[in-house]
Amino acid sequence: MPDVPPLDIPVGATATLDVVVTHELTVHFDELGPVHPVYATYSMAKHFEEAGRKLLLQHLQPGHAGIGRSVAVEHLGPAWVGDGVTVVARCTEVSGNRLTCACTATDARGRELGRGTTVQVVLPEDLLEQRIGPAARAARG
Template identity: 90%
Template sequence: MPVGATATLEVAVTPELTVHFDELGPVHPVYATYSMAKHFEEAGRKLLLQYLEPGSAGIGRSVAVEHLGPSWVGDTVTVVARCTEVSGNRLTCACTATDAQGRELGRGTTVQVVMPEELLEQRIGPAARARRDGAAQPR
């Protein structure tokens, strides 16, 4: 993947994307930081999929978000992921979120790891879960 390559994601802010915690309930009627983090990851994944070779898979390693300003239900947010580094099997993207007026709402980074599909399946597939669950059983 070339450094500088980008992918764009358009997001319509809905009530489901606002701040609502499982235990605490609704907090603020604005675009949640955790929703922004999800969209940063999704934009990075969209970029990766353009270049992913057959037999390879990608998985998220890290995400960082700095939420700079609010966006409300009904607003459109544009998320852009731009490749800033490819190092070994790791892809780093700089991500930004802007509103329809061009105001920067957030910025951050994502890192994805690329590996053979078989290796990823060994690590997170049903057999890996069965090994974990079996190991947790008392003997």
């Protein structure tokens, strides 16, 4: 494992993201066009990752950066344009340089719209830059 101090994020710590469903967050595929006028599963996945990152940033040490490793989403119910959605990421595990969060999305009435998990990996900023920065892309050819 790279030289990363242990993450100091208590199990149970949370971060909240408030979202209002817009047309841009509904199901619209690049090739197929619009499909359903409801909150897209891929938008929910993005918001799960964002809420998890919001939690990580509260605890990230200087000189380190987080990057997404995985996301899983179970989409349970629809939300329509104009609906408010609350996304909560809750730390369920810290293992070495990895943060795992359980995520939920609920509407204003408290109805669960989705649940899932995210995992982020923390690395030294310079190592992450070597792996995904402009020089890494140029070396790819």
